[in-house]
Amino acid sequence: MSKMNYPQPFFRKLKGYAFDPSFSATLAKREVNEVLYKIKWEDTKPGPVGEYIAVIDYDPSKRRFYEPINLHHELVLADYGMELSEGDPRFHQQQVYAVIMSVINQFERALGRKVIWSKITNADPAGGKLYKHEFIPQLWVYPHAMRQQNAYYSPAKNALMFGYFQAAHNWNGNNVPGATVFTCLSPDIIAHETTHAILHSIHPYLMNDTNQDMLAFHEAFSDIIALLQRFTFRSVVEDQIRSSRGDLVSAENLLGDLAIQFGQAVSGNRRALRSFLVEKDEHGNWKNITPDPSLYHTITDPHSRGGILVAAIFDAFARLYKFNVADLIRLASNGSGILGQGEIDPDLVKRLSKEACHIADQLMMICIRALDYCPPADLTFGDYLRAIITADLANDPDDDQGIRYAIMESFRAWGIIPDEVNTFSVAALKWENPNEFFDDGSQLDSLIKTIKFAFDPEFSRTLNFSNTKIQEVLGAFERILRANDRKIIFEQTQYLAAVVHDLFKMKMEILDAGVENLLGMKFDDIEYFHKGEQESDNIRLRAPGRRVFQVYKCRPMILTDPHTGNSRKVMLIMFLQKVNIDVSETKYKGYFKDNTFVFRGGSSLIIDMANYEIQYVISKSICSSARLFRQLDFSIANVSLDNNALLMQDDEPFASLHIH
Numbered sequence: 086m087s088k089m090n091y092p093q094p095f096f097r098k099l100k101g102y103a104f105d106p107s108f109s110a111t112l113a114k115r116e117v118n119e120v121l122y123k124i125k126w127e128d129t130k131p132g133p134v135g136e137y138i139a140v141i142d143y144d145p146s147k148r149r150f151y152e153p154i155n156l157h158h159e160l161v162l163a164d165y166g167m168e169l170s171e172g173d174p175r176f177h178q179q180q181v182y183a184v185i186m187s188v189i190n191q192f193e194r195a196l197g198r199k200v201i202w203s204k205i206t207n208a209d210p211a212g213g214k215l216y217k218h219e220f221i222p223q224l225w226v227y228p229h230a231m232r233q234q235n236a237y238y239s240p241a242k243n244a245l246m247f248g249y250f251q252a253a254h255n256w257n258g259n260n261v262p263g264a265t266v267f268t269c270l271s272p273d274i275i276a277h278e279t280t281h282a283i284l285h286s287i288h289p290y291l292m293n294d295t296n297q298d299m300l301a302f303h304e305a306f307s308d309i310i311a312l313l314q315r316f317t318f319r320s321v322v323e324d325q326i327r328s329s330r331g332d333l334v335s336a337e338n339l340l341g342d343l344a345i346q347f348g349q350a351v352s353g354n355r356r357a358l359r360s361f362l363v364e365k366d367e368h369g370n371w372k373n374i375t376p377d378p379s380l381y382h383t384i385t386d387p388h389s390r391g392g393i394l395v396a397a398i399f400d401a402f403a404r405l406y407k408f409n410v411a412d413l414i415r416l417a418s419n420g421s422g423i424l425g426q427g428e429i430d431p432d433l434v435k436r437l438s439k440e441a442c443h444i445a446d447q448l449m450m451i452c453i454r455a456l457d458y459c460p461p462a463d464l465t466f467g468d469y470l471r472a473i474i475t476a477d478l479a480n481d482p483d484d485d486q487g488i489r490y491a492i493m494e495s496f497r498a499w500g501i502i503p504d505e506v507n508t509f510s511v512a513a514l515k516w517e518n519p520n521e522f523f524d525d526g527s528q529l530d531s532l533i534k535t536i537k538f539a540f541d542p543e544f545s546r547t548l549n550f551s552n553t554k555i556q557e558v559l560g561a562f563e564r565i566l567r568a569n570d571r572k573i574i575f576e577q578t579q580y581l582a583a584v585v586h587d588l589f590k591m592k593m594e595i596l597d598a599g600v601e602n603l604l605g606m607k608f609d610d611i612e613y614f615h616k617g618e619q620e621s622d623n624i625r626l627r628a629p630g631r632r633v634f635q636v637y638k639c640r641p642m643i644l645t646d647p648h649t650g651n652s653r654k655v656m657l658i659m660f661l662q663k664v665n666i667d668v669s670e671t672k673y674k675g676y677f678k679d680n681t682f683v684f685r686g687g688s689s690l691i692i693d694m695a696n697y698e699i700q701y702v703i704s705k706s707i708c709s710s711a712r713l714f715r716q717l718d719f720s721i722a723n724v725s726l727d728n729n730a731l732l733m734q735d736d737e738p739f740a741s742l743h744i745h
Contacts, residue, residue, distance in 0.1 A: 185226065204289065393501070606707055667680060
């Protein structure tokens with residue numbers, strides 16, 4: 086009998102929870118809570134161990150390894166994986182794998198490139214600091230890492246650590262008092278921790294706690310992805326629309342609640358770990374959250390402050406949903422706009438859910454794409470708003486659906502307004518084109534010329550680049566765009582970053598002060614001045630000149646116009662410079678190791694490779710006195726507070742941030 090060849094499937098479908106196990110304890114929700122995760126097919130080893138992650142199920146509290154699930158076993162393949170089970174560790178492994186791979190797929194779809202795990206380590210050879218970029222083949226995942234009310238991403242271990250614990254001994258929600266709660270079964274928690282890991286690989290310096298928004302952004306962005314991920318399941322959205330009679334911001338709607346079982350298990354009076362659409366009033370009744378612009382200027386706790394950004398995104402979602410379904414509601418209510426009593430029509434449920442899922446998907450793509458338009462360090466919520474507007478302009482110049490206006494309206498209502506803009510409009514919020522930065526084009530020409538030296542063969546030959554060297558650079562550029570192997574992509578990206586770094590170092594004499602300022606760097610001595618209330622309070626600080634900087638990202642990408650289908654090649658280059666400032670003669674003495682404060686500046690460049698036009702430069706100037714003294718004051722004000730977790734515990738920053 087001849088051997089049969091079967092085509093490899095495009096997708097793998099696996100059963101999993103949509104919310105968490107507590108939902109399956111109710112008759113009305115048990116079927117809705119079981120969903121199929123549709124993820125990219127890959128040949129996995131038992132664990133599961135695949136291209137991106139390796140699930141290692143060791144329980145240190147019991148000192149045992151649990152049997153790993155084999156996703157290729159015929160009985161597992163026959164029925165979309167194992168049945169949902171709170172008690173079988175193999176299903177726990179299946180759940181974390183399915184959710185993590187779903188989140189990875191969302192990022193790759195939005196960014197148009199593969200997710201690559203990497204980290205920057207600091208070595209200290211005899212000559213001084215060296216920043217080493219390491220490729221991490223797989224993210225390790227431990228479903229039963231600890232007996233704690235915690236789950237976190239560990240940069241030190243390159244791992245996701247999920248805890249389990251006993252629920253509170255009181256009746257709250259659907260939890261049985263004292264029952265075991267597994268964080269690895271909560272899709273919200275899994276997606277949140279996975280997003281931390283991806284964000285860290287894309288923007289490693291956003292872990293540095295340099296302003297009130299940095300920790301809060303890491304938390305907020307992870308919550309945003311976790312919540313919007315739910316809208317990938319149409320059946321879940323239909324159920325919530327049916328329950329709330331089409332009102333997605335009502336108290337009956339649970340789509341804005343994060344980690345419901347976890348929140349109810351750790352406290353007897355919580356609705357969820359975090360709720361972003363409703364809150365309790367003074368009488369204990371649930372009501373819609375009303376935007377409060379004062380909160381952004383008063384709240385400092387990272388989770389609560391991050392909640393402001395999440396609320397702004399969900400507020401934009403609610404505005405878009407209400408605007409887009411108004412015609413459907415009018416038709417269903419004979420023009421009154423008020424639906425009659427009783428259940429709403431099933432056809433209306435489907436149409437409303439389709440609209441809600443579409444809006445959520447668009448918002449998720451916009452939020453992820455904005456990461457490429459963020460500065461490399463010292464990010465604020467205002468910077469992120471500008472990144473969102475700029476990224477969406479690049480992807481969809483027309484904005485026929487008014488998404489940008491809904492986002493701006495929501496951010497304004499929540500008090501998130503960038504300091505440096507004069508008017509609150511798309512034109513003012515988008516990052517400036519560098520042509521607007523200079524009085525004439527001569528200064529910009531030197532920057533463009535330096536980039537051309539790396540990637541334009543005609544210019545490369547003027548530097549006596551050999552034909553071999555030219556072909557290596559062009560070959561690396563094309564391999565990054567076409568390669569499937571993530572390690573090859575990483576290595577070729579690092580090679581291009583090294584080429585750009587060496588060329589900029591070689592050509593420093595043609596980079597005048599204007600270009601240095603544009604890139605957020607400076608190679609001569611820098612003086613910083615802070616004017617106090619009295620002359621005796623004035624502070625002068627100095628950073629000695631140094632021609633040391635990083636090009637830690639040099640990434641070619643292909644962007645596709647959603648209307649015409651035309652594609653274009655662009656390059657993202659990120660520069661970063663660090664200076665060490667002696668504060669021993671100031672009021673900041675004693676707060677920092679060796680009385681030295683580390684201050685960073687730099688920029689993100691977006692370049693159209695067709696004509697080497699620099700479209701955007703998003704910079705944080707190393708010369709900014711205002712930014713330096715804001716960071717110094719923030720650091721000493723928070724040095725003893727629990728919310729300064731990233732300064733307190735460098736090895737495991739998120740462990741201390743997430744502890745309950």
